Amino acid sequence: MKRLVVLGGGESGVGAARLGKEKGFQVFVSDKNTIAKAYKDVLLNYEIEFEEEKHTASKILNADVVMKSPGIPETVPLVKQIRAAGISIISEIELASRYTDAMLIAITGSNGKTTTASLTHHLLKTELSAGLAGNIGDSFAKQVLNFSHTHYVLEVSSFQLDDIERFKPHIAILTNITPDHLDRYNYQFENYIASKFRIVENQTSDDVFIYDADDEVISDWIKNNPIQSRLLPFSLTKTIEQGAYFKNKNIVITIDNSQIIMPTENLALEGKHNIKNAMAASTVAHLLKIRKQTIRESLENFQGVEHRLEYVLKINKVQYINDSKATNVNATYFALESMDAPTVWIVGGVDKGNDYKELFPFINEKVKAIICLGTDNSKLFEAFGNMVDIIVETQYMSEAVKIAYKVADAGDNVLLSPACASFDLFENYEDRGRQFKNAVRNL
Structure with a gap:
């Protein structure tokens, strides 16, 4: 029986522990802080061994695979020990993606990813069986356990992407890149950029990459680093042949020979950045053949995200x-x-x-x-x-x-x-x- 050690007893950790147990792993959860009562109850209920307020090296370094919470940096001595022992460290999105055949739509970026993920899910869920997970709501692992959705919209952070191996979204979205979390990347902006672009590293020509063509950091990277997937950019300023652009207060989306035009006058969300979020989400919806009427209505009745303007x-x-x-x-x-x-x-x-x-x-x-x-x-x-x-x-x-x-x-x-x-x-x-x-x- 393979041993899965989960570092961190929060939402992603407990979701991963349950999924691991269900899939036949011997599971051990270790958290150097206290584990919240709600999560402890779940671990007890499913008879999953755990420890809190400490990490016992002997119980961790005998793992076949370690899933670490995105909040734990690489610089922690324990993580270095695990790496030195040659044990594979993966993130929860990597683990969960191995146990679902659903189509994955993954969204990252310094800003706008929560709104774009929520809006994309809002556009898809009326016509498709779609879950929303990652950094939002219930963990991806827990949803893979409890539902058999055909599609998952995932909000993923650079920290989660740092620990992927085979994770391959069919549709990847990069909203923008601005300096953020540099304390985790040796204050090297390049390291953070590379981390964000891991969202496309396993994609092939059958997959799609949707990104902001107005973002110079993204455009420069694409020029110098070949990407296998099909590119569908979006822009507020340029005319885009395949992808989305903004003209005369309309969003124009072209994919192959199919074009849709969406008026933005009645968008529920205000501000230029939200037009970009709407372009990214609508491109996914159009790609997945959601009806134009549904896209329009959904854009107009979407109420936004708590704590975001x-x-x-x-x-x-x-x-x-x-x-x-x-x-x-x-x-x-x-x-x-x-x-x-x-x-x-x-x-x-x-x-x-x-x-x-x-x-x-x-x-x-x-x-x-x-x-x-x-x-x-x-x-x-x-x-x-x-x-x-x-x-x-x-x-x-x-x-x-x-x-x-x-x-x-x-x-x-x-x-x-x-x-x-x-x-x-x-x-x-x-x-x-x-x-x-x-x-x-x-x-």
Whole structure:
């Protein structure tokens, strides 16, 4: 019996452990932190051996294969030991993909992947049996166990792609690449780019690669690194012969000899970046022969993703907006770009080597006050201190929202768009977003 060791007892780890057990592996789960009660109950229920608050090397280094949680970096001594022992380390998407014959549609990118994945799933699910997994909702492994969908839309991160071997999506989407998570890639942007492009490394000429043709980082890579799959780019500025482009407020999608034209006037999602997300998702839908009418209706009734430019409440004519999912500068760029009123901006958290320069034009034009919400705000003060009249710091969400309430006037926006990770003061970006919404509702 082969031994599967799972590092990390969270959503992906517990899903992988259950799938491994079902497929005949001897499974052991090890987490150096405590495992949440809900996940512990699952492990106990399925009689899967586990340990928490420690890693016992002797129980790990006898594995045939190790599945590690995407949150564990390569630099951890235990990971180095596993590598030195010649044991294969895979991610949960690699493991789960080995046990399904479903068509995989995988989406990655520095920004927009959650919205694009959710929107793609929304477009497909009315006419196909489609699951949504990866970084969203239930783990891919758990869904492979519980459902027999014919299609899976997967949101995948660079960390998950770092540990693939045979993972091969029939349709791969790359929304964009901007510097992010550089702390995990030796501060080498090239390493991060290479990691994102692993989404196509096992594709053949029968597969499809959909990408943003306006993104120079992506275009340069494609010029210098031959890709086997069929290319279907999308663009806001160029005319695209095979793929999607934007013209006269319409999305035009051409695949072979079939063309569809989608008006964007009634798109539920606002902003240029969402037209790109809509182009990517619609290209998949058109490729999979979803009816034009279905695509149009689905684009118009899609409500977006929680914590991504989510309109919370209007109080005294001030609009409060939760964009907690903006964990890097580029995401915050899109948020500030879409603001059409003076904005009180709540920013800060764990800085991943951010360069704030690209935000300067918006700060001058749209931001009236900045509230820094992090344990170390020195870099924010350095970047923006001279650009606004009001810049303050706090370590409590409730206080940040109260300050915003005092500073904002009728007609203003209050925007939580942190441009940073959340782990200094919050469990994750969802926790941060929910605390913001609760604080707003308690005003």
